[in-house]
Amino acid sequence: MKIALIAEHTAPLAAHRGEPTCGDSVHVASLSRHLAKLGHRVAVYARKSTSDPVGRSRMGRGVHAEILAAGPDRPLGEHEEADHTGAFATALTGALKDDAPDVVHALGWTSGLAALSAVHGAGGLGDVPVVQTFHSLNATEQRAGLPERPERVRLEAAIAGRADAVAVSSADLRFELARMGLPRHRVAVVPFGVDTDHFSVEGGAATEPWSPRRQDRTRVITVSGLASGGPERLIESMVRLPDAELLVVAAAPLEVALDEDARRLELLAKEAGVDDRVHLMGPVERKELPRLLRSADIFVSADRYDPYGGAVLEAMACGLPVVARAAGGPTGAVLDRTTGLLVRSARPDTLARAVRGMMNEATTRSAHGIAGADRARSRFTWQRVAAETERVYRTALPGGHGLPLAAGDDAH
Structure with missing residues (x-):
């Protein structure tokens, strides 16, 4: 099968x-590689936003990236992401006509707009099926306190209604689409994945940047965007956790010494009197991240909204x-009180209480870690994600019989 993965705002080569x-970039690179291992040929289409050249670049056996020029050669902010989707759709239409796929798979709402335009617009591909994946919906983001974007809500509903098949990363998103009027049986739950060959309990642990005066301190780690809200809450919670130290690893490329958010967090830690127990570091290459995770005792995710859960899965693995x-x-990754704790609020006192409970129960903490690693290996491998995605493709192809109700239902 020839598969076109449309991921407009990603950096697949990076x-x-x-x-x-970003999480979408990890998803498209990992999924494409494992779809190729299943015998498919995969082309990833993304907008040029980095120094990677326009045109075709090989990503591995059976996989290549097509970087299309559309708008400025830089990452776009959230409120300008749709501004250049028309230009991207035009470039995509020409690229797909030159190398027609058997199925088109769009990741994210702007990619969905471009994919539907390229397939069904003037001079399009006609009857090639379009599969749409959502890792997030603005309706669910609003429930987490993020801004309302009415136009995006309307477009997400329209894209879901026009796609031949829809996949979401959690049962919560399937429920939200049902509220929008999309029948539950048209939506498959296919979760985000984790490379359990790379992220595993086996291997060494990093010694830095933890304090050499650790003694009996519990090591708490988070991998997060510095503007996501999570680091602030965790730093404030450290006031209530005098026997713990915190490592905040930036999830996005930045220079800590020059970054405004990093300076703000450092000032917050100093004002709270915990700067000797709080460490900020820039993003870590993926080959080094497992050693850093294995050096910690507890992983905390306190962001306002995390659409992927990828960092949580990597910590569990x-x-x-x-x-x-x-x-x-x-919510789909963590089994509450089995692989960890899910908290409804990310207030500093709530986080401190949950972390303190784990600190005081070494046996429970160990059991959660063992169960989490087992769950990552059994449910969230990219091999399984690719196989479930392939099932969705086959139901969308001519002669398919719709999504089986069982597709992804065991995500929890």
């Missing part, structure tokens, strides 16, 4: 090289118990 990138806010991707 993710393929193991550089720090490395054997860490998890404390996570019950919003977005972590």
